Amino acid sequence: MPGDGFLLLDSTTVARGRRADWLAGELRAAIARGALPTGARLPASRVLADELGFARNTVAEAYRRLAEEALVVPRVGVGTVVAAASTLSERAADPRATGGARPARSPRAAESEPIDLAAGLPELSAFPRAAWLRAEHEVLAEASRRTLGYQHPAGAPALREALAAWLARSRGVVADPDGIVVTSGVTGALALLADALLGEGHESVALEDPGATGNRLILEYWMPRVEPVRVDADGLVVEKLRRSSADVVLVTPAHQYPSGVVLAPERRRELLAWARAGERRLIIEDDYDAEFRYDRRPVRALQPLAPELVAYTSSLSKTLAPALRLGWLVPPPRLVERIVERRWATDLGSPALPQLALARLLDSGALERHLRVMRARHRQRRDAAVASVLTHLPGVRVHGVAAGLHLLLELPDGADDVEVAAAARELGVLVQPLSAQRHRPGPPGLVVHYAAHHPARFEQAIASIARALASATAPAQRPAPHRRGHFPASDGPIGQMDAGN
Ligand SMILES: Cc1ncc(COP(=O)(O)O)c(C=O)c1O
Known part of the structure; x- marks a missing residue:
């Protein structure tokens, strides 16, 4: 009974x-x-x-x-x-989140598993194993000799068709299957784009500041120059972009990483006007976590407003798992041929069987059903994460709209986020200091990824961060509580992210 x-x-x-x-x-x-x-x-x-x-x-x-x-x-x-x-x-750290380096382990942390809030992972334990296995089983059961042979370097046609329909439905993206290139994640898309841009004679790419360390490192690897451009409560400051020498910019308009702001409608218009104003200008739209918007429908992608000026990219890394290394790129028509040729000359394209499994999950609606469940689950985790921060870190502000898999915590004025992160590591919590993700000095902060953690474990980590904040700040210089926020708050813009550029 x-x-x-x-x-x-x-x-x-x-x-x-x-x-x-x-x-x-x-x-x-x-x-x-x-x-x-x-x-x-x-x-x-x-x-x-x-x-x-x-x-x-x-x-x-x-x-x-x-x-x-x-x-x-x-x-x-x-x-x-x-x-x-x-x-x-020991769980591997996300090399994108940690700048490609595996974090060293402190003797204290080595005694037990650190709680890793630095890695930008979804809840991997919820990976739809049964659905994925079923899809792979079906693919293998039906695979013809042709399927098991070489595929088009741009990707398996069945996946490109499924992606065209899904991206149109979920993000408004305008793409012919022939205009989609399957990539090894957003990283693979950036590498292909960088090659095409070098071929067009570009030397510089502008990036959001603060921005994703992983994206910056990849573009610094490929391009002669990257130029940081300030982000404020409305997203990228396009006026600053106009003053840069770059004709290409990488943005995260739906949910800026790491600040969590959405590119404001006026800024979207300004950004498109900037792209139209010069020859061969390009906006790279990294739509990495747009599936996770909890309080309303996500804003549409930028790409449909100007497919000839925007290269749209996203991947399964936030929706399913980074290990799949599956992503997609919708380049402007002028770049498609060069990009496909480059993929052919590099490795003849991505492995076909996982692509076909993904096509099945898309066609059967299984991926969308999974995402609906995950949205509800991540939303609960986000609410619990915000509640933990409010309980244990009363002097800290939570920023960003209700979306994605991470929060930006603005520390009290005067706190040193690198020291706080180091002290947190000693207590067994890995966390990214905001200053490591920005070029210009600005208010101290921590980027915390909550989605992969059970709320009780996340709360434990936040309690340790509270101790780290107290120990990293000597009593004499302990910061006053906030008078004014520097970042956009989760429920509306409240100020500028930083003063200079
Ligand atoms: C801003 C941003 N874009 C994209 C990605 C995903 O990269 P990839 O698809 O190469 O795994 C991440 C992952 O952490 C990210 O933070």
Whole structure:
């Protein structure tokens, strides 16, 4: 009878679609309060499924999520057991978030798994494994000799067709399947674009300041010059762009990284006018996390307003997993041929089978269904993350619209964000200082990625950051609470991000 068995779990009122979520939550809570101590063995999934009246897959899915979070480990011949902190495996840091370098581990942090708020990951334990496996199975079951041979270097036609329809539906992007190039993520798209731009004689690319370190490093690698251009409460300051020598600019208009602002309508118009005013100008639109907007529909992409001036790119790194290395690029027509030729000359294109699996997920609607679930889940995590910050860091302001997978925390005036991040690392929390992502000096801040973490674990990390903030700021110089915010607040613009350019 439900309620009498393992952990007295009562599953009677749990809705069918929420069962794996519910069970994972109950098990996490039991581990946190010690009801399931280190080494405790979870019941076999079949046994627990019988007990709860669930499908066995549902229990297996809950176990898998806990294993992803390193809370349990599957042991051959034993079953699934609760992990000891010291046996937890080290999670690789996101090389994009950490500037390509793997962060060194402090002796303190090495004792237990650090909580990594620096890596910009979605909730990887929610990866739709069953749907992906089903799609791969179908692809392989039906694959002809032709499918298993060489594909077009721009990508498998079935995926380019599916992407054209999906991008039009979800982002308003105007693209013929022939005008889409499948890439190795946004990074692969930037490398291809840089090559095409060098071919057109461009030497300089303007980037948002602050902006994504990963994007900057890739473009610095390829281009002779990158020029930072200030971002304020309305996004990129186009007037500053006009004063730069660049004819190409990389922007994140739907949800600026890391400030979280949306490019204001007037700025969108100014940006397009800038692109029209010169020969061969180009806007690179990085739409990296536009699927995750929680309080309203996302703004449409820029690309449909001027497909001849915008190169649109995005990837699966925020929606499914960076490991897939699957992304897409919709270049302006003038660049398509050169880009496809470059892809041919480099590696003949991306592997076909994952592309075909993705095409199936798109055509069947499975990806959109997954995204609907993830949007609700990430929204809950965002709300919980904001609540944790308000509780533990009362002098800190949260910035950015309700979107994406990260928050920007503006620290009190006078705090040194690099020191706070170093102190947080000592306490076992990895976090990005904002000053590492900006060119010009500005208010101190921390960029925290919440989506991959259970709210309880995130709260633990925020409590450690609060201790780090207190210890990194000597009492005599402890900052006064905010009088005025420098960043746009989550619920409206409240000021400039920084004074100079
Ligand atoms: C601003 C931005 N763009 C794009 C990406 C994704 O890059 P990729 O698709 O190469 O994994 C990230 C990932 O962290 C990002 O922060």
